[in-house]
Amino acid sequence: xxxxxxLLPGDGIGPEIxxxxxxxxxxxxxxxxxxxQMQEYHIGGVAMDKCGVPLPEDTLQACYEADAILLGAxxxxxxxxxxxxxxxxxxxxxxxxxxxxxxxxxxVKVYPFLVDASPLRPELLAGVDLLVVRxxxxxxxxxxxxxxxxxxxxxxxxxxxxYTESEIERVTRLAFELAGKRKRKVTSVDKANxxxxxxxxxxxxxxxAKDYPDISLEHILVDAAAMYLITRPSMFDVILTENMFGDxxxxxxxxxxxxxxxxxxxxxGDHSNSLGKLQGLYEPIHGSAPDIAGKGIANPVxxxxxxxxxxxxxxxxxxxxxxxxxxxxxxxxxxxxxxDLGGDCNTHQFTQEVMKNLVEVKT
Ligand code: IPM
Ligand code: MG
Numbered sequence: 001x002x003x004x005x006x007l008l009p010g011d012g013i014g015p016e017i018x019x020x021x022x023x024x025x026x027x028x029x030x031x032x033x034x035x036x037q038m039q040e041y042h043i044g045g046v047a048m049d050k051c052g053v054p055l056p057e058d059t060l061q062a063c064y065e066a067d068a069i070l071l072g073a074x075x076x077x078x079x080x081x082x083x084x085x086x087x088x089x090x091x092x093x094x095x096x097x098x099x100x101x102x103x104x105x106x107x108v109k110v111y112p113f114l115v116d117a118s119p120l121r122p123e124l125l126a127g128v129d130l131l132v133v134r135x136x137x138x139x140x141x142x143x144x145x146x147x148x149x150x151x152x153x154x155x156x157x158x159x160x161x162x163y164t165e166s167e168i169e170r171v172t173r174l175a176f177e178l179a180g181k182r183k184r185k186v187t188s189v190d191k192a193n194x195x196x197x198x199x200x201x202x203x204x205x206x207x208x209a210k211d212y213p214d215i216s217l218e219h220i221l222v223d224a225a226a227m228y229l230i231t232r233p234s235m236f237d238v239i240l241t242e243n244m245f246g247d248x249x250x251x252x253x254x255x256x257x258x259x260x261x262x263x264x265x266x267x268x269g270d271h272s273n274s275l276g277k278l279q280g281l282y283e284p285i286h287g288s289a290p291d292i293a294g295k296g297i298a299n300p301v302x303x304x305x306x307x308x309x310x311x312x313x314x315x316x317x318x319x320x321x322x323x324x325x326x327x328x329x330x331x332x333x334x335x336x337x338x339x340d341l342g343g344d345c346n347t348h349q350f351t352q353e354v355m356k357n358l359v360e361v362k363t
Contacts, residue, residue: 002035003315004274006066008059010044011088012288013298014072020300020351021070021307024324027355028311031362032320043095044074044088044288054091060098067273068314069095069281070307073288097137101267101281102167103174104134104246105309108253108263113333117258117341120230128256130236131182133175134246136267138167139197141243163197163242168204174268175240176212184215185237189225189245201242222249229253250285259340260286261299264306266313273314280314282306296346299338304328304354327357 007022009015022038029036041059048054054074063069074088110118110128118125143160150156172188179186188205190198202219209217220228222245228235229249233256241249254260263285273279284302292298305328312321331353337343338350345353 001275001315001317003037003067004065005036005038005310006059006062006069007038007040008043008063008069008071009040009046010072010074010288011046011076012073012290012293014044014074014288016072016293016296016298016347017284017300017303018070018072020347021303024304024327024351024354024358025307025311028320028324028358031358032317034317034320043071043091045076045079047091048079048086048088054086054088055094059091060095063095063099063281066279067275067277068279068310070303070310071281071283072303073284073286076288076290076293093141096267096281097142099267099279099281100137100269100271102135102137102269103171104132104136104265104267105178106132106134106246106250106253106263106265106285107309108132108250108257110256110258111329111332114258114262114341118256120233120256124231124233125256127234128236130233130239130253131178132239132241132246132250132253133171133178134250135163135167135171135242136246137243138163139243161195161197163200165200165204168201169208170270172205172208172240173211175238176209176215179215179238180212183237186215186217187225187236187239188217188219189222189239189241189249190219191222191245192219193221197242205240225249226252230255254285259299260302261338261340262301262305264302264304264309266306266309268313275315277314277316280310282310282314296348297339298347299340300347300351300354301328301332301338323358323361326361327354330357330361 009018110125115122140161143162190201192198192202267281268278271279308321308324311317336345336353
């Protein structure tokens with residue numbers, strides 16, 4: 001198999017974790033006789049510095065043509081001026097929108113050997129295995145109007161939370177399809193007691209759910225969902241929610257897993273790639289971690305597990321995806337950990353161990 005991948009290392013620890021992951025993927029490709037072409041492009045703050053914009057035209061073009069994209073992180077204090085016209089994050093948002101990646105899948109698994117890394121009591125973490133399906137191209141992040149204006153002599157800022165029925169319907173179908181392969185339960189999270197967009201959300205999810213009679217559906221308000229996520233997280237299977245709620249709840253759910261550094265994500269739409277699979281963007285859920293950037297101690301697990309999702313969804317390589325996942329699990333359970341998980345491994349040492357384990361797991 002031959003795949004055309006785009007690497008977008010981005011800012012902060014982005015390059016460290018993306019290069020580490022690319023090395024592991026090449027090793028895996030070698031073992032299985034695949035050819036992975038990887039081309040690197042700029043996005044985010046580094047793109048602003050080098051090309052003047054957070055998403056240069058050649059980056060976007062390469063992404064359109066790619067089978068899949070692996071991204072590190074964008075943003076950092078250097079570009080944080082609140083009055084700046086351009087921000088690194090716009091690069092990522094524009095890319096998600098341009099590729100119509102409306103469904104962001106964020107699996108949260110609690111490994112038994114990492115329960116100590118979570119501040120929650122071990123008994124609360126038993127059996128936690130959930131998937132957040134976050135709508136990614138609508139809601140507050142994209143709604144118009146958006147911006148600043150003078151209202152009654154003072155400055156006013158506006159963000160609009162808009163959703164159309166079809167935007168809600170397509171991500172709902174994705175969530176139900178995925179629930180069908182899991183524990184067959186969808187929890188839709190909204191704020192229907194206050195927001196009109198949430199009432200349309202709830203109405204649409206309820207209608208679409210009728211097409212999936214063997215999957216149970218419950219609706220929970222987002223404030224309560226935030227509480228249940230840490231008081232009884234094992235009640236969830238698939239959590240379906242809108243863009244900003246999903247952003248917030250997935251950072252919260254990383255507390256269950258033990259570190260922000262280990263959660264992966266895949267963003268999918270309905271565009272096929274040259275392999276007849278879904279084109280997708282894969283990235284860890286964490287940010288650019290400027291405090292540890294350049295120190296070589298970033299945790300590559302979120303990106304490695306994102307690569308495993310890439311192999312599964314965009315390349316159709318299920319066996320290879322599982323081998324990579326198991327190599328990562330074996331490395332962690334063997335006691336090798338980066339400092340965010342209380343260990344003393346650096347990124348390089350951790351990655352070398354994962355590569356050794358690829359061979360072990362395969363045989
Ligand atoms: C994420 C990030 C992004 C988001 C930022 C960097 C725009 O927080 O992927 O969760 O909010 O979507
Ligand atoms: Mg986030």
